[in-house]
Structure formats: C-alpha cells, structure tokens
Amino acid sequence: MSPRTAPHGARQDPPPADGATGWITGAVPDGWFAEPPQIVIDRDEIIIWGRLPEPQLADDATDADRTAARSGRIHQFREDTRDDRIRVARQAEHRYRRKVSWGVRCGDAEQLFSHLAAPVMTRLRQPERQILDTLVDAGVARSRSEALAWCVRLVGRHTDDWLSQLRQAMSTVDDLRRQGPDGL
Template identity: 60%
Template sequence: MITKEDRERVAGWFAGRLPKQWQSAPAEITIDREEITVRLTIPDVDLPKDASDAARAEARVGRAKAFREETRKQRMEIAREAEHRYDAKVSWGLALGDHTELWTHIAAPVMTRLRQPQRMVLDTLVDAGVARSRADALAWCVRLVGQHEDDWLVELREAMASVADVRAKGPATR
C-alpha cells in the first residue's frame, strides 16, 4: 500500500525537479503500485474573447501537441530519474483550460476471478459492442464506477491512508 508519506515524498521530488515554466499550477501527481502520473497545468491559449468554442478547443489541442513535442527530451530525462528512484513507470499528462490529455500511460494487467453472473455482465457488454473483449468490458465497468462513486472512493482512500499512518506509528513487527 502506498502511504501518505510516500505520496508526499514523490510529489515533493517532482515539485523540486519540474521546471517552473511548465506549470501555471502545481503538478498533479497520482501514484499507484505500477505508475506515477504527472499531470502538468499550463496557461490556457490566448485567443480573442469572441473566438468560437471550436476554435478554442482546436487551439488547446494544438498547444498541447506543441508542448508535448517541445518538452519531450527533458520529460524523458526526468522520467528516467524518477523511475530509477521510485521503481515505477512515469507517465505524463497535461491540462489547459478544459482540455486534458494523458501520454504514455500504462495499462497494467490485473488478474481476477469472476463467477458466471459477473462474466455474463462482461459478455453482454462485448456482445452489445460496448467493449471489444472481457478485459475492455471490465475496464469500462471500473471507469463507470469511478465516475459515479468518485466522492466515496476519495473518502475510502483517505481512510486507508489514515490506517496506514496509524500502523506506521505503531510498534515494529518482526
């Protein structure tokens, strides 16, 4: 389990390592067992106030593409350092205005055992064309739960972090 202290250490390292000019807000760092995702926020595009929503959306896509290309070499160097330091893959993302992107993020395999009723749910999603495979169907289900239960999941993660902190303060086990 990743502790609050682990998250703070990683976030602190990136806060010190990332160039200030890459950020109009502190980087958002998300960590799990396999991956560290660094989402940068850069200033929004500068367009006339009467620019259409379509023009603004396309300008944001173009700016994100340019930022990705302009920073690639330095991001790869920072990722290599962090991967060596924390033994986890580093992925990158970007936010500007209401546009967000994730780059180079991993899709980690997860083994699970499902009983027939749960497999039938996945098979229904595949048969209906919602997903290409059971794995895609399961990922779709997880995304759906995450969207609809976000507040509950945040509360659960905070509770788990509190338990980890209390355990860390307790007596050492052999």
C-alpha cells in the first residue's frame, strides 16, 4: 500500500492510528501468544510482535537443542496461523492505511515475517559519503545504502532512551494540539 499524495506530489501521512493497539489486540485470536502482543506503529507500517511459549525440553537439553526448538516453534506458528494472520492484517491495513507485518519471539529468538523496507532518499556531502564508503570498503556493508541503514541501526541502539523521550514529547504535543480550540 503506498502513501497517499497531496497536491503537487507531496506526501500525505496516513490517518492517525488512535486505538490501533486495542483493536489489533482484540483481533488477535486468544491463545496465540503467551502475553498481549506488542504493537509498533509508524507512518508506513504496523508490526505486531507476539511472544510464543517456550517449548518444553528435557532438563539435559543442550543450547543447540533449545535454539532448534525455538526455531521450530516459530516456524510452526507461522505455518499454522498464516490464513488468520492475513485476515487480521488485511482488516488492519484497510482500517489504518498502513502495511501490517508480524513478528514473534520465543525465548531469545525472534523472527519478523514479510516486513516493509521503505526506500529513503537523502543528500549527503562528501564527508558523510566518505563514512559510508569506508564501511563499504571495510566489508561492513555491500553498498552505500546498506551502510546508511547500518548507521541508522547503530544510532538507534545507542540512543534508545533519548528517542523514547523525544517520541513521548511529540505525543504530548499531539495531545495538546487535539485539545486546542479547533481540535486539530
């Protein structure tokens, strides 16, 4: 699903996803997950993360056994729930005008199914391009695009608290804006 465009080709964000977490949690069949799903929403995509119960293994199971069992549990969940996941995703995509993806966690294993990778265009000056080229030359990434994605993930990992505070502040501003005289 592509974003709507405003006059002159400018991007228009999808409608607010107010209530999406509750709606999706209610739409997910009971018994799928060991706890309520975690719903992550941005302007392009909704990811529904669910935690699967750990497989029961013998006390003498090795780490390799545990890893294989978790992988098997994730694979079986994906196969067993495919039709129902597609049905919930289609309803949510229509309702919230965003791509819906699914991910599961089992122990320390996690897998994201069919998620969105959105292209992002940017202009970089030579010093920034040299950073990307160094990452490519060192074999950290295969292309400038992959190097840029690597940098974004690295920054995200090291600034999680700051980004969380920024998102909370933006949410507060949105709430105050909606409470204004015009209820924007």
